[in-house]
Amino acid sequence: MSKLWGGRFTKDTNKLVEEFTASIQFDQVMASEDIAGSIAHATMLGECGIIDQSDAELIIKGLNKLLVKIENNEVQFSVENEDIHMNIESMLIEEIGPVGGKLHTGRSRNDQVATDMHLYLRNKTELIIGLIENVQSIIVKKAKQHVHTIMPGYTHLQRAQPVSFAHHLLAYFWMLERDKGRYKDSLKRINISPLGAGALAGTTFPINRKRTADLLGFSDIYLNSLDAVSDRDFIVEFLSHSALLMSHISRLSEELVIWSSQEFQFVELDDAFCTGSSIMPQKKNPDVPELLRGKTGRVYGSLIGLLTVLKALPLAYNKDMQEDKEGMFDTVYTVEGSLQLLSGIIESMKVNESKMYEAVQKDYSNATDLADYLVRKNIPFRQAHEIVGKTVLYAIEEQKFLGELTIKEYKQINNVFESDIYDALHPKTVMEARISEGGTSSKEVLNQLFIAEESLKMS
Numbered sequence: 437m438s439k440l441w442g443g444r445f446t447k448d449t450n451k452l453v454e455e456f457t458a459s460i461q462f463d464q465v466m467a468s469e470d471i472a473g474s475i476a477h478a479t480m481l482g483e484c485g486i487i488d489q490s491d492a493e494l495i496i497k498g499l500n501k502l503l504v505k506i507e508n509n510e511v512q513f514s515v516e517n518e519d520i521h522m523n524i525e526s527m528l529i530e531e532i533g534p535v536g537g538k539l540h541t542g543r544s545r546n547d548q549v550a551t552d553m554h555l556y557l558r559n560k561t562e563l564i565i566g567l568i569e570n571v572q573s574i575i576v577k578k579a580k581q582h583v584h585t586i587m588p589g590y591t592h593l594q595r596a597q598p599v600s601f602a603h604h605l606l607a608y609f610w611m612l613e614r615d616k617g618r619y620k621d622s623l624k625r626i627n628i629s630p631l632g633a634g635a636l637a638g639t640t641f642p643i644n645r646k647r648t649a650d651l652l653g654f655s656d657i658y659l660n661s662l663d664a665v666s667d668r669d670f671i672v673e674f675l676s677h678s679a680l681l682m683s684h685i686s687r688l689s690e691e692l693v694i695w696s697s698q699e700f701q702f703v704e705l706d707d708a709f710c711t712g713s714s715i716m717p718q719k720k721n722p723d724v725p726e727l728l729r730g731k732t733g734r735v736y737g738s739l740i741g742l743l744t745v746l747k748a749l750p751l752a753y754n755k756d757m758q759e760d761k762e763g764m765f766d767t768v769y770t771v772e773g774s775l776q777l778l779s780g781i782i783e784s785m786k787v788n789e790s791k792m793y794e795a796v797q798k799d800y801s802n803a804t805d806l807a808d809y810l811v812r813k814n815i816p817f818r819q820a821h822e823i824v825g826k827t828v829l830y831a832i833e834e835q836k837f838l839g840e841l842t843i844k845e846y847k848q849i850n851n852v853f854e855s856d857i858y859d860a861l862h863p864k865t866v867m868e869a870r871i872s873e874g875g876t877s878s879k880e881v882l883n884q885l886f887i888a889e890e891s892l893k894m895s
Contacts (some may be wrong), residue, residue: 497659557670606888738764
């Protein structure tokens with residue numbers, strides 16, 4: 437079949453150009469969205485009397501048949517037909533005859549592809565929101581089991597203060613909550629219909645854009661046809677939100693890699709999410725969290741790539757904008773897979789409570805509480821800080837931890853120390869002392885869990 441746009445041309449397209457400019461290799465994933473948009477368009481054309489109602493019904497019937505064939509993998513997409521839009525239109529004409537050529541009345545591939553991407557991204561954004569909530573639910577479930585599990589909290593990857601393991605996990609719950617909120621907010625801008633904007637200036641036919649928007653579940657229409665076909669803000673926004681989500685996934689993945697190492701042994705990852713070495717039989721490699729960490733770069737690249745494509749484009753549509761799709765599709769696949777795998781990793785991992793507790797007993801992470809102890813003895817904090825610094829230095833020189841110093845040694849440092857210092861330095865006391873809102877005490881963690889569960893119920 438000759439090109440659907442070939443009337444103006446006297447030569448066939450160069451084969452290399454044909455392959456280079458075709459997008460069917462990747463945009464075929466929008467087949468169902470393209471057909472949905474076409475059914476809405478055909479319905480509106482018939483209702484408005486722009487084409488005969490019988491023709492509209494025949495087109496819709498043909499499109500539904502094509503959808504079934506595509507879903508059953510019974511069609512062969514063609515590079516010669518360039519993209520998903522022309523492939524489906526060619527198949528439709530082959531299915532129902534010349535009447536299929538009436539489908540494109542009053543629209544352009546420019547508003548058609550924009551519509552497809554809005555529909556596709558709306559569906560995928562809603563799916564990703566659900567996957568985020570699933571990870572959050574698993575985090576909450578795991579956190580509830582470890583409210584009283586004590587682990588070292590870190591700054592600069594140096595032990596800082598003892599914290600509840602549940603408290604540490606819930607930090608990621610709230611990161612994901614913000615990610616989810618960003619995706620939800622973006623739906624307001626995704627859920628706008630460009631259909632009917634034509635190539636760039638609208639159409640001479642008396643179409644009803646609000647009718648097609650309603651049929652497709654859009655909440656509004658673009659008010660400017662130039663903006664409608666050239667806007668890719670909604671994709672940039674999706675990629676930006678996804679980049680931030682992946683940075684959070686990557687941070688947690690990094691901690692899982694560290695925690696599961698021989699040096700830490702805080703957690704054991706399930707065999708289903710690890711692999712072995714081809715030469716070292718003892719190895720159990722945390723390949724999945726490592727890959728989650730690595731795939732973050734793909735999403736960052738897609739965001740920068742699209743921003744670069746758009747940075748100097750004049751209105752309205754330009755072929756450069758074909759480069760908006762592969763990064764979007766790849767990001768969707770990457771984010772979907774990452775969230776699904778993260779759920780399984782967290783749910784199945786074993787927490788080594790004894791190793792965590794052992795760690796907080798063999799460090800100086802209770803030093804701040806030693807300073808707070810002195811403050812309660814009416815010593816100014818800055819002075820207390822200096823006293824504790826010298827105490828830590830003394831303990832290091834004596835190869836002892838703070839809880840191992842004798843009361844005599846404490847008295848030599850400062851006479852205000854009493855025997856109650858040992859209770860103040862106990863890891864459980866240190867953790868439970870953090871009673872401020874959002875702190876790591878059991879009471880505050882339980883309150884945080886309650887709020888997190890209520891948040892999930894309201895989603």
